[in-house]
Structure formats: C-alpha cells, structure tokens
Amino acid sequence: MTVIPVSVTGGLPWRPVLGLALFLALWEAVSGSGIVPSSLLPPPSAIPGTFWREVMDGFWLPAVGHSLFHYLIGLVIGTVGGVALGVAMGMSRGLEDGLSWVVRVLRPIPGLAWVPFAILWFGVSPAAAVFIIAIGVFWINLFATAAAVRAVDPDLLELADAFGRRGTMPKLLPVILPAAAPGILSGIRTGLGQAWMAVVAAELFGVPGIGQRMTQAASLIATDIVMVCMLSIAALYGAMDSLFLAIQKRVLRWQG
Amino acid sequence: MAGLIQFHRLGLSFPGAERPVIQGLDLSVAAGEFVAIIGTSGVGKSTLLRVVARLLLPTEGTADVPPVGDGRRLPVAMVFQDARLLPWRSARANVLFGMERLSLPRREAEQRADSLLDRVGLSAHASKWPRQLSGGQRQRVAIARALGVEPDVLLMDEPFGALDAMTREGLQDELAQLHRRDGRTVLFVTHDIEEAIYLADRVVLLEGAPASVGLDIEISIARPRRREDSALQDLAAQIRARLRTPA
Numbered sequence: 081m082t083v084i085p086v087s088v089t090g091g092l093p094w095r096p097v098l099g100l101a102l103f104l105a106l107w108e109a110v111s112g113s114g115i116v117p118s119s120l121l122p123p124p125s126a127i128p129g130t131f132w133r134e135v136m137d138g139f140w141l142p143a144v145g146h147s148l149f150h151y152l153i154g155l156v157i158g159t160v161g162g163v164a165l166g167v168a169m170g171m172s173r174g175l176e177d178g179l180s181w182v183v184r185v186l187r188p189i190p191g192l193a194w195v196p197f198a199i200l201w202f203g204v205s206p207a208a209a210v211f212i213i214a215i216g217v218f219w220i221n222l223f224a225t226a227a228a229v230r231a232v233d234p235d236l237l238e239l240a241d242a243f244g245r246r247g248t249m250p251k252l253l254p255v256i257l258p259a260a261a262p263g264i265l266s267g268i269r270t271g272l273g274q275a276w277m278a279v280v281a282a283e284l285f286g287v288p289g290i291g292q293r294m295t296q297a298a299s300l301i302a303t304d305i306v307m308v309c310m311l312s313i314a315a316l317y318g319a320m321d322s323l324f325l326a327i328q329k330r331v332l333r334w335q336g
Numbered sequence: 337m338a339g340l341i342q343f344h345r346l347g348l349s350f351p352g353a354e355r356p357v358i359q360g361l362d363l364s365v366a367a368g369e370f371v372a373i374i375g376t377s378g379v380g381k382s383t384l385l386r387v388v389a390r391l392l393l394p395t396e397g398t399a400d401v402p403p404v405g406d407g408r409r410l411p412v413a414m415v416f417q418d419a420r421l422l423p424w425r426s427a428r429a430n431v432l433f434g435m436e437r438l439s440l441p442r443r444e445a446e447q448r449a450d451s452l453l454d455r456v457g458l459s460a461h462a463s464k465w466p467r468q469l470s471g472g473q474r475q476r477v478a479i480a481r482a483l484g485v486e487p488d489v490l491l492m493d494e495p496f497g498a499l500d501a502m503t504r505e506g507l508q509d510e511l512a513q514l515h516r517r518d519g520r521t522v523l524f525v526t527h528d529i530e531e532a533i534y535l536a537d538r539v540v541l542l543e544g545a546p547a548s549v550g551l552d553i554e555i556s557i558a559r560p561r562r563r564e565d566s567a568l569q570d571l572a573a574q575i576r577a578r579l580r581t582p583a
Contacts, residue, residue: 235420241391243410243434244438244485254422255422259422334425334466334467336465336467
C-alpha cells in the first residue's frame, strides 16, 4: 500500500507552498521575459522594495489606516443593521411579507451604484465610503440571517414552548440566535470579504485610503505601487478572515 | 374523585384538515398514576400529550389540565422521542434550560441540576456537549431536564423509541424506579405494548379516525415486574389481538 503524505504535521503544508512558489516563478518569468512590459506587470521581486518605499515615504500606513477605519465602521454598521433586520424578518412572516417588494427592488442595486447618492448626501468624505461599504455588507447579512432564523428547527421551538417560553421574544436569546448562529456567522464572514471590495470602490472617487492611493498610482502607471496596494488588501483580508475564523470556531465549538 | 387531568368529549381538529384527529375522547388520570397510551402510528397519541402540555388547544369538549406554573415549578414537563437537547449547551446547561423560566436563585438551580444529573448517572458527563453523548445518555439528560422543573405531570412521547433494546430496558427500569420514588403522574406514549404493560398502572388504547379511547385496562400485575412474566405476555397478546381487529 502506498501512503501519500498530504502535509507534514507541525510543518508547512507543502502543496499550497509549492503552488504559491510556482505562481510567483511564473509571474517573475513572464514579467522578466519582455512579453509583457514590466511597467504593465511589475515582477514580484520588485514588490518588497516598492512596499518599503511606500512605508518610508509615509504613504502606506495612513492609507491603510484610513481604509481600515472605513472598513471597520462600515462593516459594523452593515452587519449590525443586516443581522438585526434579518432576525426580525426571519421571526415575523408579516414583516417579511411587508418588506418583500422593497427588498426585491433594492437588493439587485450594486454598492457602486450608490456612489452618486453617497457623494450628494455625505460629500467626498469618509462618511460616504462608510455608507457604500455598509450598504454592501447589509444585504449579505440580511439574507443570511433571515434564512438562518427561518431554518431554526421547529422541534427546538416546540421544546422552548413546552418549557414555558411561549411566544417569539422569550425564545430569541436562548434558542433562536444560538440555533441560527452558524448561518449568521457565515453571512458575517462573507461580508468581511465583500466589505474590502467595497472599500476600494468607495475610495476610488477620492476619499483617502488604499483605493485612492491605487487610483493615484495607476494614473502615473506606477503599477508596482498598485500591486503593493492590492497585496496589502489581500493581506488585510487574510488577517481579518483568519481572526474571524478563530472566533467562529470558538463560538461554534459545540459543533465539533 | 376528580382526576388531575380530565378530558370530557375532547375533540381536536387542525385547520384545513378533512376530519378531526381526536373526537369525543373521555379520559381521567389521577394524581400519581402512570398511564401508558398506545395505538397505531398517527392515531393522535402525541397530539393528546400536546393538549396536556397546552401546546395545542382543544377545538371541542373540555380539557382540565394542570394550570400554568407558579414561578418556582412548572406543572407539566415533556420528554420527546429525540431528546431535543440544545446542541450548543452542555448536558448540565441543558438541564438548567428547563429551570431558567422559574424564579429560582441560580445557585439553587445549579444544585438541582447537579443532583438530577447524579440521579440519572451522568455526573461525570455534565460538561459534555450533546454530540459527545450516546442516545441513551441524551435521553437521560432530557429526563433530568424535565424533572428539574418539578412537574406534577411528566409527559413522555415515545422517549425510548429510538434506542437499542439494551439501553431501552435499562432506561425503563430507571423510569420505573423514579416513578416509585417520586409518585409523579406520568403519561407515557409508546408503540411497544410490553413496555406499556411493564411500566404503567393503566394502559389506554387510542383507536379510530378520529381517535377516541378504545380500551382502558388497569394493570394489576405486582411490582417490581418482570418482562418475561406470563401474565404480562398474555395481556400483551390480548392487546395485540385487539389492535389487529379493532372493535
């Protein structure tokens, strides 16, 4: 029998590392071969130096700081709003019916389509960026939460009734929210990624942050700086997602 | 003597259903009695328990069932076939769930939960998640949760139906002991005729569509009972014959 090692316990998983190394090597080769001008596709070997310059010249940290601020505030507002309304819609058929057409009209409108209104209402300001991020995150959480609440096992609701928790509100904290938690947390996690996409979009129109820095760099064909911004977003998202996964695992530890 | 639970000409229909589930059902259960309710699948046994638990309201006749609790105890508690433990709570926290609506000091509730887990032999498993418990252990936790509210009436809806034979017999013996010790009124729904006769003071057969009481038998076999007792087996055979050829 042949045993194929998937990863070495305690060490780096070799397949993902190999995949990443091959990707970087291919990128470097394409960029260095002259097939694509390096001004359009900077080689990965140039990225660390550019990153260091961005940090030392005082561009990177403020841009990341601004973006994180927009991201976190927008994420919190969109998540809290989406989860709260999603819980209410999931628990109340009347509310769900009442809002169904409003939701049907507003849901397909992409976050970017709100940019004109964001500028009109808030000006080119952090509040406008926060608004666009919150809108994008709101819908994801609304639908994930409403679906999770509607899917709560009716047997558990009957159990709560049998033990004196008659009506919806007495069941909310001890039964409905914990039972719906896996679905709600999945929605929040999707929102974490969606919010980063919205950050860039929201800052492209001039609000300070990584998106604005990318626009400036692109207009000067400084693609290495654009790449640094893109990888910064990827790294920040990765860090956020890893942190959230750890929290999610802890909250849902009962699932094993 | 008036029973603790009394149904008079009880009827129950679900909205939109062609005919009632139960109609013209008369039944009286005295305090401390252990009554087993048997009948074919879907006849209305579980529906009857839900009327006692006030989860369903009768649409005809009257149902005198214990009133809503006084804050320190619930008069009626239910054990379901599938245990229905909250998967995000430990065994101990599941037992506490039943008591959380009562105005009990936290410390007293915790002591009661620990004592009940000890009584059902699960002290060592108190901090485990439901997924870490066997089917029999989960059902023990469900029984402890029901006893935690100190009910006058314990409703058991096929509580051992999903368990293997060995576990089922063990839990039947534990339930018989609990009933002897507490003298609590028990309404026990089961498909298993031997189980009904082994445990109950009375066996009530629900039959017909809509259902009513077809047979109400006082079990006079002395306790403690043995499963292989010929009187028990004979009675089971008679009931089984009746089930095959309803009146």
